[in-house]
Amino acid sequence: MSAMSNSNWSRRSLFRAAAGMAAAGTLAACGSNNGRSGGGSGTGLVQYFHAYGEAGTEQAIKKYAAAYDKAKVTTQWITGSNFESKLFASLLTKNAPDLFEFHPQIQLVKSGQVADLTDIIEPVKDDFNQADIQSHTVDGKIYGVRMIDDPQFFFYRPSLFEKAKVEVPQTLEELLEVAAKLTTDKVKGVYLGNTLQAVIRPMIWAAGADTLDQNNKPAYHTDGVVEGLKQMRKLFTSGDLLLDAPADYWDPSALVQGLTAVQFCGMWAMPAMQKALGDDLGVFPFPKVGAAGKPSVYNGGWSMFVNAKSEKIEEAKAYVKWLWIDQKEYQEDWALSYGFHVPPRTSIAASAEKLKSGLPAEGVKLFTDYGHFDNIGWTQAMIKATEDVFADSVRKNGDPEAALDKCDTTVNAELKKLFG
Template sequence: MNSTAWDRRSVLRAAGGLAALGALSACGSNTGRPVGGSSGKGLTQYFHAYGEAGTEQAIRRYAKDFGKAEVTTQWITGTNFESKLFSALLSSDAPDVFEFHPQIHMVKARQIVPLDDIIAPVKDDFHAADIASHTMDGKIWGIRMIDDPKFLYYRKSLLEKAGLEPPTTLDALIEAAAKLTTDKVKGLYLGNNLSDIARPMVWSSGAELLTPTNEIAYHTDELVTGLRTLRTLFTSGSLLLDAPADYWDPSAFNQGLTAMQWCGMWAMPAIQKAHGDDVGIIPFPKVTDTGRPSLINGGWSMFVSSKAKDVDLAKEYVKWLWLDRTDYQQDWCLGYGFHIPPRKSLAAKADQLKQGLAAEGVALSERYGHYDNPAFTQAMLNALEGVIADSVRDDKDPEAALDTCDKKVRRELTTLFG
């Protein structure tokens, strides 16, 4: 990966805020553009620019083999994938198919079409959590392509030299970061703005993002305590804060700038190439005694736009590539970085993930992983990550920062659910 590639798990920077959701809801799919029929002779698909070498060539190669239409790929670089996608979905130039995460606001705004008919024959082959996260209003709206757990990577030799065990609590993580910091190496890297650990901070403090009835669940005394603790880490001098690339890129860890780094499973081959067997992984440690370790089971999914020139053709393409062509699905998951195949039959054949560090990663994802909650939209995540910016980086009172977040999230929930 490189610093000009997409900020792969970032919040929406332009079109994904609360105001944008209102615009999306107001727009719906009433554009005057044909939704179905046989008018389309080609298809356009949107992909963010994956950092792993060979991914762009692979997705174009797959598309070229689809014999029923010419498929054009928009490979969107930089950090503006979400803003370009959401702007396009509001326009008459929407992509026919696109990758994103399951988000209920896309359903409420009628921007995507259900895919129950094409996934039905192989539905039971998908991980149950991936089916659940894509099921909204009783229908399945997307096809999961990859599952991406994230961990704390650490150098085994550096912890051993410092007399440390892999940390299991936030306090122990801070202590380890301090002991591992030298003139040349920082103890820990959590990303340049720490935003990606917002959700693990909630889960590891013993809370959830939302209740089963879609009410705020993250605002707890335990999370407030954790945010104050995280502030001490931020000011300790043992946290790497100016890496050349964000957390999703393993270069800081691979170049020896940090002894521990938050990153994803996709980077594991590059990390092992740099450090061999001198690498371990742990989930994000528990924040308080009432919490438990946690990690994000992220990933990307394919959706069909309701504004597709030919919805049936677009669905046929998605079925062909992400349901029928299991060879391409396996190549996409394992040929360029490590991703867990969301289909059980393919995961069973993923020999690369059955031993060593990769097998540990799969086990951690099953034990501690949290999958997408489609009701916790990108705008809500944006607000929650703002709590990290306010209370940890800017030293605002965590209660006040969470109160500000609550107002934004409640407004979003009201828009979605009344």
């Protein structure tokens, strides 16, 4: 949910080494102000949010908190590039927040860091996108309430496609051809973000593969993924890929400022892009890779968790239930008033007028037809291992098979730790 954040970092691939270190209990204590000061009667709760880019988001979260009359809820709105390291460091101290936003990660469950929220979600479970319920469930218990779903796909300028006489690419190979024809002295054909990390999972899915299969075994080391890595290397060295843009992929400025004709980004940025480009804007999924492939859309998003080590678990759960389960008006506001997100509650999504026509409706259709959700078993160490594959075989000229073999070693060691 970041249209115009001023910090140049990728919040969407948040799981940096900090997560793994914190899970292992090795991070130093974080000495920043935790917001526990400030009087107010009754229970005091502290919640951590990263700094969303869209104007009005901080005020909205604080407005919702102020409307709650059972406890004084203080929001730590964490700016800069290290939300996750601040969060994980603080979780190891007595100044830890009572509740926080993050993404489903099994090590948070296995380490006893997040509270079981089944009792508050169960009564309304059927009104959630079932993929969101599944991605937060371990051994039949639900950890975390989804607040927003964030589909990610390609945005493009139809006027530039028309000028270059190209069609929307249906395969990764065609994307390379289209990028070459769209590239001019001033405009690059395509932008995938400064690190390329945002497209790793979309490319794996588009090759007909997956991160893990249903039995929590590696499912990404396929011929299709190898082919995809080779094509990505070709794109990386082609001169048609925008590199080192002023802001990363989640910020719409590369497309809006005319630095690229095609940009991988999230639906959160759609209102800002529409404001700048009007009708000269289209969307398409990550195109299929190889014969076994099919188009893919990564559904990112954010969820609220209760710190299981808090002294106020029940109070924190009551607040989460009040805001993210009972207050439909606030949930709708959060999903639709500052950027575009798909509400995880099916009843709210069904009545979301802003998503029912035009480009937003096309985005929702891509999400519905091709969406892939987080796998709770796909941990930070595994994410980092696939980032290393891209670094070795796309940014450098390493052998994709060798890079994937190395990745397998890390992933299998992680899986053994988690699942035995």
